[in-house]
Amino acid sequence: MKTDNQKAWFLVLPVLVLVSFSAVIPLMTVVNYSVQDTFGNNVFFWAGLEWFDQMLRSERMWNALGRQLAFSSIILAIEVPLGVFVALNMPKKGVWASVCLVLMSLPLLIPWNVVGTIWQIFGRVDIGLLGYALDAIGIDYNYTQGFYAAWATVIVMDVWHWTSLVALLAYAGLQSIPDAYYQAAKIDQASRWAVFRYIELPKMLGVLMIAILLRFMDSFMIYTEPFVVTGGGPGNATTFLSIDLVKMALGQFDLGPAAAFSLMYFLVIMVISFVFYTVMTSLDKRDAK
Amino acid sequence: MAKITLKNLAHSYLPNPSAEDDFALKEMTHDWRDGEAYALLGSSGCGKSTLLNIISGLLRPSHGRVLFDGRDVTDQATAERNIAQVFQFPVVYDTMTVRENLAFPLKNRGIAAAEIAERVQRVGRMIGMEATLNHKARGLTADAKQKISLGRGMVREDVNALLFDEPLTVIDPHMKWELRTQLKKLHQDFGHTMIYVTHDQTEALTFADRVVVMYDGRVVQIGTPQELFERPAHTFVGYFIGSPGMNLFDASIDGTKAQIAGTQFDLGTTYATNGGDTKIGVRPEYIRLAPKGLPARVTRVEDVGRHKIIRLELGGQEVSAIAGEGDTVPDGGTHVQFIEGGVNVYEDGWRVPSAKEKDAA
């Protein structure tokens, strides 16, 4: 069991200093902007909660949030079951297991803008294999023009990019199941479904929660990949929260609204993640018993 | 319940075994009687778990057949063989309650709900978990979980055999004794054929009617605990069973005379040896200190309460003898003698019956 020891703070101090420098000061800057207005020339004056009020009424932000939620839900709904399915079909050991692991890890280690570039090229009707093939079989596919084509591309890209993370986590969970469980299930005449439901799924639950948490957080913050492929278009079709925020802050230099936007954005992620985190730690505790 | 027959059974994990050493299990033919409790005893890596998994059908033997009551089941899957197995580490379905765990094998076999409820209740009582039937299996202690694993086997009343793969490894010592007693009682009450794999001789000897001793992929002896003690068929059995194990002496044998470490003595009968490597095995219980006999030197005396274990040096070899609690043990040089009936002769590791035994048979 853990012991009480206030000196442990000394061990945490370096992390505290470093993360404070990287997080607290910038966050304060954001808070500062969010309650002030400027007419340029670095002259700021108090604006109170005006920007928050404005952003809450802004259709633009609600639309971006809606698109963001839709995107995150869709990719979670695809990647989690697909990842589990892939993990169940992976070889348990041997050379092929290593081959699968290495190849599956590859997309995770590609810089995000390169992921965007890969799909930008892959989907082009003139020089990309996917676009060319779709065009050849008569499907009108153009991710810079069509709403559905753009969404499909961004989603397939994310599935391509991140399903392996879910699969590898689930695989790690499966690896921890002793053979005896499968043997006992055979003796009990359990069906394939029962083996999954009562043996494999419970063992994967802990890591699956991590997978869902990571995928939710990262998909909610997605910026680079869709930006490279669609630039947020056509129109605003794939303008997710981060893309909109960068447009507002760096493009239009609307610092006040952008800062208020940032804080609310951060808050939403934190609240949802907190729920996940609480569920996760309670699962951890239940397992530890 | 069934008689289990192993016919020319052998197993190799290699695709093309050629040499003897390629076999994890060397060829054997045995009948295991219906309704008896067997213990499969041996040190780790001797092939006892391989044999158990072949009987349960988790492993397909590379050679030979397995028969239940004369019916060939070699190609049948585990589920079709209708056996139950308890593993080294408890296997329970964490997300189910104890009741659901016990009902699981019955439900999978499509048995009526009323029947299931009735049997689960009875098994719950048998394993002493009636009060916790509605608890989640997660969070129970290791021995409670192991009892559930056992219960899942017991609940299917018609099983051909109950197999145990070192089931008490993770159980506290005092619970071990209790669980073993319960197992023994279950066996007496229901008469299942039971096979119990263990590397612990106490467990094997107290649980089983007959103990199957394995060594290096081979069954070296099947016998009652008394037979294993009095007439170990292989030097390994003598060494492995008993505490301390049997003393082994390099010996040369000529008619009724034997010679150990330069001293000759009379065996009282003849042994039909074929010029192989001969040894004489004597259990510590059959060695006593005497004024004359084989010269030896006492090096140490261990008092274990019930008796004394005397460690001696004889011809450069360590020898153990057991003496009564009240006996006095001389320091230093002395002699030892073998008590009649306690001498076993081995040739190339295997026991050679004496002429007397042959006549009796």
Added chain:
Amino acid sequence: MTDATAQAPGASSLPEDLTAERNASRVGRRFGPSGSAVVMVLYLLFLMLPIYWLLNMSLKTNNEILGAFSLWPRNATLQNYVTILTDPSWYMGYVNSLIYVLMNTAISLTVALPAAYAFSRYNFMGDKHLFFWLLTNRMAPPAVFALPFFQLYSSVGLFDTHIAVALAHALFNVPLAVWILEGFMRGVPKEIDETAYIDGYSFGRFFVKIFMPLISSGIGVAAFFCFMFSWVELLLSRTLTSVDAKPIAATMTRTGGAGGIDWGVLAAAGVLTIIPGALVVFFVRNYIAKGFALGRV
């Protein structure tokens, strides 16, 4: 014993007809191997096709790419790679990226190790809140911090330095490293610490000599994740650099010239960014499964 048993009864009687009696192996009956293989082949094909396409294009000239459509390069050329590897404005991008990634990994692990130890071993005032606060930084969208970071590092004169990017990436890598390491450390029994103290080890010596080797796989996994997330990030690294520390990812976003985008060079640059990750993953392939469980299985 061995020579004794070799002549034992039954020993000489190996089954005579080995091949005829060999029974067909039934391994893999549980899933049906063919079904699984099909699933895996399809999935890996899905993963590899876009990467293959990038490789294919990197070996073509721009004219060939824009000319006829072909599934493989007809006139394979390494010219695109030569362009990148001889032009400092290209290859310095790789060097810059590697520098700040390695700096970040070193910094993150150095501060995360003692902190993870504290979280795994002790209760102290505010520990739960601190842990969650750390995790919230992993949840902070880089887009939120891009502008404030720019201002912060400009004001302290660190703009366009490697250390600036390394520190910025520490924002999300340190919490992750603490989280992973804490998971691994929890698996090490506390008795080991106590034994070492009784044996007269100081905390520092115990930590370096005994504890760190015990969780070496955890350290490897944490390093892998730090490397990965720092290597793939673009938004912050591009915002915080202009010339001297400009990462390869940012260099790639400016391949458009007067004559349009040079797809061949862009593809070659993309292929080259995959190589470090591929190398790392090849070396840690035996720990991937355990690593992705973050020590919690």
